Amino acid sequence: QILRLKCKETGQEFIFTNKHLLFNQAQGDIKIGRLAMLIAYIDEKLTKSRRPVIISDDLNIEPLSYVYTYINDSSCRCEAALRITGQGLCGGPYVEAENILPLIANIGRDSMFISKEANRQAVSADHFTHPLRLTSVYHHFTTNGEKEVSKYHKEVANPDFIFYSVKKKMKIYS
Structure with missing residues (x-):
């Protein structure tokens, strides 16, 4: 679900999404x-004017997994990422990045719809990227060093995530 919401008082618009990704530890490639696809549709909504984005989803991934990295860092290297979701002891078989999306989806590994007019940067083999700058509202670990998650199912962490768009990211070292 993708919603474009508008504040009655200020007129400020933003994009809000709510999605449930499948619960299957072995299919991180499908999650990416x-x-x-979701990000391509969000980007399509943003082409006319930039708006803040909030992604509130049940992603069935663990913090700092490859899928998380794809969202938070705008890039994910799929090569040798057998545990792409971060769930469980092992993931599914390796799938080359170029085979993750079917051609009929008309979406490139840059998570944007493919069009002849677009100026696009090449994406390295076995990578997925996206044009949004997103960050998580969570720290992902408690002060005791335990994973911050919303639920466990069969000893697998399944945090719900909230990401929001930012203009610029800053690295903070501790």
Whole structure:
């Protein structure tokens, strides 16, 4: 679900999404493909004017997994990422990045719709990227060093995530 919401008082608009990704530890490639499709649709909504974005989703991934990295860092290297979701002891078989999205989706590994007019930067082999700058509202670990999650199912962490768009990211070292 993608909603474009508008504040009655200020007129400020923003994009809000709510999505449930499948619960399957072995299919991180499908999760990245579905997220790439979601981001392509968000980007399409943003082409006329930039608006803040909030992504509030049940992603069925663990913090700092490859899928998380794809969202938070705008890039994910899929090569040798057998545990792409971060769930469980192992993931599914390796799938090359170029085979994650079907051609009929008309979405590139840059998570944007493919059009002949667009100026696009090449995406390295076995990478997925996206044009949004997103950051998580969570720290992902408690003060005791335990994973910050919303639920566990069969000893697998399944945090719900909230990401929001930012103009610029700053690295903070501690």
